[in-house]
Amino acid sequence: MPLHFDLHTHSFFSGDGVSTPEEMIAAARAKGLHGFALTDHNTCEGMDYLLRKGLIRPDGLPVDGFLIIPGVEISTADGHLLCLGVTLPNMKGEPASVVCEAIHERGGLAIPPHPYDTFRAGIRESVLKTLPIDAIEVYNAATTFQFCNRRALRYAREKGFPMTAGSDAHHEESIGTAYTILDTEDFTLEGVMRQILRPNRLVQHPLSPKDKLRKTWNNWMRLRWRHRMKLKKA
Numbered sequence: 001m002p003l004h005f006d007l008h009t010h011s012f013f014s015g016d017g018v019s020t021p022e023e024m025i026a027a028a029r030a031k032g033l034h035g036f037a038l039t040d041h042n043t044c045e046g047m048d049y050l051l052r053k054g055l056i057r058p059d060g061l062p063v064d065g066f067l068i069i070p071g072v073e074i075s076t077a078d079g080h081l082l083c084l085g086v087t088l089p090n091m092k093g094e095p096a097s098v099v100c101e102a103i104h105e106r107g108g109l110a111i112p113p114h115p116y117d118t119f120r121a122g123i124r125e126s127v128l129k130t131l132p133i134d135a136i137e138v139y140n141a142a143t144t145f146q147f148c149n150r151r152a153l154r155y156a157r158e159k160g161f162p163m164t165a166g167s168d169a170h171h172e173e174s175i176g177t178a179y180t181i182l183d184t185e186d187f188t189l190e191g192v193m194r195q196i197l198r199p200n201r202l203v204q205h206p207l208s209p210k211d212k213l214r215k216t217w218n219n220w221m222r223l224r225w226r227h228r229m230k231l232k233k234a
Contacts, residue, residue, distance in 0.1 A: 008166025027172035035067035044087035060189030079123035139165035
């Protein structure tokens with residue numbers, strides 16, 4: 001049974017995200033996805049919210065035929081690192097090796113996103129080759145230049161790593177732009193996590209110019225809003 005999962009998304013619990021988890025779920029369902037990984041920046045508040053709302057189950061079973069993979073995107077000292085399958089405390093600024101260890105201690109998967117995109121804090125290859133990672137995101141729809149995705153693909157093939165694709169959506173309209181097709185009959189969190197480590201098909205489409213402009217605009221507005229709030233508190 002092919003399950004379509006976007007393995008890199010952000011809600012408004014990320015500092016630069018916009019959409020509510022409910023909006024993301026509705027958009028993902030409309031696009032035919034079976035689920036997505038919620039990987040907000042340096043926080044798992046979104047997962048706590050989803051649990052309170054009954055949109056995820058503690059036992060890892062889907063809710064109304066839809067499954068959200070717990071996760072987080074940590075801004076490590078060496079670049080961004082996705083944690084899939086479990087939640088983490090805020091480990092922003094910790095070495096990537098320490099974050100990998102914490103992920104594995106909890107039973108999660110450590111996956112570097114956009115590793116060659118230095119404009120977006122990708123982990124450099126000199127560090128990447130020292131890390132005990134589980135897979136590599138070889139297609140990120142929001143990557144600045146496509147050659148960054150091609151280099152990630154080449155590295156994963158050379159080293160024999162499983163590969164993933166994700167939209168890196170920060171708005172519900174962008175979700176599912178790129179996603180991973182997981183061919184498994186086990187439609188549970190445990191089954192999906194196992195399948196991520198196997199060969200999978202990837203659907204690869206870049207964000208549209210409109211989506212990229214929206215992402216840049218939202219980032220700018222969020223930064224401006226934060227600056228104004230700091231001024232008010234001062």
